[in-house]
Amino acid sequence: MREVNFDFDLIVVGAGYGGFDAAKHAAELGLKVAIVESREMGGTCVNRGCVPSKALLAASGKVREIADFKHLEGFGIHAAPVRFERSKIADHANNLVSNIRNNLTKTLERAGVTILRGKGRLEGPQTIALRESSGVDRTFKAKDVIIATGSDPFVPPGIEIDGRTVFTSDQAISLEWLPRWIAIIGSGYIGLEFADIYTALGCEVTMIEALERVMPTFDPDLTKIATRHLIDGRDIDARAGVLASKVSTGCPVKIELSDSKTRELVDQLEVDAVLVATGRTPTSKDLNLESVGVETNRGFIPIDDHMRVISNNKLVPNLWAVGDVTGKLMLAHTAAAQGTIAVENIVGKTRKIDYRSIPAATFTHPEISSVGLTEQDAKILALEEKFELGAVRSYFKANSKALAELESDGLMKLLFRKDTGEVLGAHIYGLHAADLIQEVSNAIARRQNVVELSSEVHTHPTLSEVVEMAYKQAVKQMTN
Numbered sequence: 227m228r229e230v231n232f233d234f235d236l237i238v239v240g241a242g243y244g245g246f247d248a249a250k251h252a253a254e255l256g257l258k259v260a261i262v263e264s265r266e267m268g269g270t271c272v273n274r275g276c277v278p279s280k281a282l283l284a285a286s287g288k289v290r291e292i293a294d295f296k297h298l299e300g301f302g303i304h305a306a307p308v309r310f311e312r313s314k315i316a317d318h319a320n321n322l323v324s325n326i327r328n329n330l331t332k333t334l335e336r337a338g339v340t341i342l343r344g345k346g347r348l349e350g351p352q353t354i355a356l357r358e359s360s361g362v363d364r365t366f367k368a369k370d371v372i373i374a375t376g377s378d379p380f381v382p383p384g385i386e387i388d389g390r391t392v393f394t395s396d397q398a399i400s401l402e403w404l405p406r407w408i409a410i411i412g413s414g415y416i417g418l419e420f421a422d423i424y425t426a427l428g429c430e431v432t433m434i435e436a437l438e439r440v441m442p443t444f445d446p447d448l449t450k451i452a453t454r455h456l457i458d459g460r461d462i463d464a465r466a467g468v469l470a471s472k473v474s475t476g477c478p479v480k481i482e483l484s485d486s487k488t489r490e491l492v493d494q495l496e497v498d499a500v501l502v503a504t505g506r507t508p509t510s511k512d513l514n515l516e517s518v519g520v521e522t523n524r525g526f527i528p529i530d531d532h533m534r535v536i537s538n539n540k541l542v543p544n545l546w547a548v549g550d551v552t553g554k555l556m557l558a559h560t561a562a563a564q565g566t567i568a569v570e571n572i573v574g575k576t577r578k579i580d581y582r583s584i585p586a587a588t589f590t591h592p593e594i595s596s597v598g599l600t601e602q603d604a605k606i607l608a609l610e611e612k613f614e615l616g617a618v619r620s621y622f623k624a625n626s627k628a629l630a631e632l633e634s635d636g637l638m639k640l641l642f643r644k645d646t647g648e649v650l651g652a653h654i655y656g657l658h659a660a661d662l663i664q665e666v667s668n669a670i671a672r673r674q675n676v677v678e679l680s681s682e683v684h685t686h687p688t689l690s691e692v693v694e695m696a697y698k699q700a701v702k703q704m705t706n
């Protein structure tokens with residue numbers, strides 16, 4: 227057999243959270259690693275996603291809090307009308323982005339990872355072709371290749387984007403201006419977070435959702451309570467069951483709304499701006515995956531639970547994929563976990579991912595979070611595995627800390643097996659729900675049951691007692 231001279235043990239294509247964690251972990255384990263990046267280091271999360279959006283949410287959340295006279299009066303506080311500078315809020319997000327991006331780049335350099343700037347593509351097995359911005363092409367051989375090219379905003383047909391009046395989250399995170407009236411298309415977590423930001427900063431929002439109810443991906447019981455506060459209680463007109471079938475850029479932006487089922491035109495709107503938040507599409511088109519015989523599933527790269535790429539039911543040797551491009555729970559911490567697991571498998575340790583224990587959060591005020599199965603999926607599992615499903619609700623209005631904060635609007639739903647007590651899922655809406663979910667996520671990762679969990683002592687008074695109460699109620703419903 228002809229001996230191959232490899233340039234690297236591992237080449238990672240894409241330096242988002244998935245690629246970053248993979249490259250760093252591999253270098254720490256002693257592999258010779260290169261990472262290829264065509265845009266800014268850090269990918270979507272650092273530059274156009276989690277980091278800047280959370281900075282905007284933090285600032286706008288403070289504006290909302292100080293402007294909420296009624297809430298403050300409850301504490302006996304009388305505040306002066308709040309003033310804010312849009313450009314300084316935007317600067318806060320931009321500064322945070324560059325800090326985190328620089329730290330991440332330095333971390334990789336310190337770990338000994340070679341950073342290759344340019345667009346990478348496969349050129350057959352174990353081979354990456356790199357096109358640098360100067361137009362120079364280079365080719366590298368690596369024992370293993372990880373694809374971590376992430377995703378881009380999905381823009382439905384009929385919608386024109388100019389980046390100024392009609393834009394996606396890629397532009398919204400710069401907060402270049404505050405439209406008086408903005409339509410947000412999509413009521414998933416990105417649409418909800420931006421609605422939170424815009425309404426706190428005084429904009430009027432129309433939320434357009436094609437499915438039958440707003441927040442279609444969230445637990446229906448939680449949604450009932452959350453919409454009361456996050457949508458009905460704010461300057462938001464939510465319209466469900468309608469499609470923004472045509473959006474034309476300009477001043478004003480014109481929107482044609484059609485009935486989602488019949489496709490008949492039902493309304494026309496003229497607004498100052500439109501944010502398109504209709505999901506994300508995998509970045510895999512230009513990767514030349516055909517050169518290794520990989521067929522994607524609507525652009526997503528099929529993988530097994532070890533992150534090995536699958537093609538026609540067979541594993542593709544030495545090729546791995548992680549992060550949004552695989553379409554599994556498209557979140558930064560999923561990408562990072564997948565990156566680490568891919569590397570562990572590359573070095574010969576057999577490790578699988580456990581998607582059920584990966585939490586998700588929406589950082590509205592208050593927050594929404596979830597982990598594990600939805601109630602619908604848990605019901606299906608209960609039928610298949612012949613067990614009785616338990617579901618209990620724990621309310622923030624019974625929690626001393628939430629009451630002290632005058633923030634008692636909230637609910638946790640816990641799903642569990644009535645026979646063994648195993649926790650199957652949890653859905654939380656309320657103050658600091660994003661932090662609270664971690665406890666349940668850890669319990670699911672360990673496949674713990676409500677009997678052992680209910681005996682664990684929680685600090686009083688804390689919001690974590692909402693979770694404790696749920697475990698205690700669940701024990702009472704057990705059948706064994």
Ligand SMILES: Cc1cc2nc3c(=O)[nH]c(=O)nc-3n(C[C@H](O)[C@H](O)[C@H](O)COP(=O)(O)OP(=O)(O)OC[C@H]3O[C@@H](n4cnc5c(N)ncnc54)[C@H](O)[C@@H]3O)c2cc1C
Nearest residue numbers: 240242243244264269270271275276346376549550557558
């Ligand atoms: C507005 C918004 C808010 C979000 N908030 C959160 C949040 O709060 N929490 C959370 O967990 N997730 C959040 N996400 C999701 C999160 O950003 C993604 O899940 C995460 O970035 C995925 O990481 P990744 O490594 O798979 O891909 P990405 O971060 O998309 O990185 C992929 C990288 O690959 C590069 N690339 C692509 N093709 C090539 C090529 N051919 N050659 C070289 N480089 C290439 C890209 O330039 C990019 O830098 C948010 C997303 C958005 C849009």
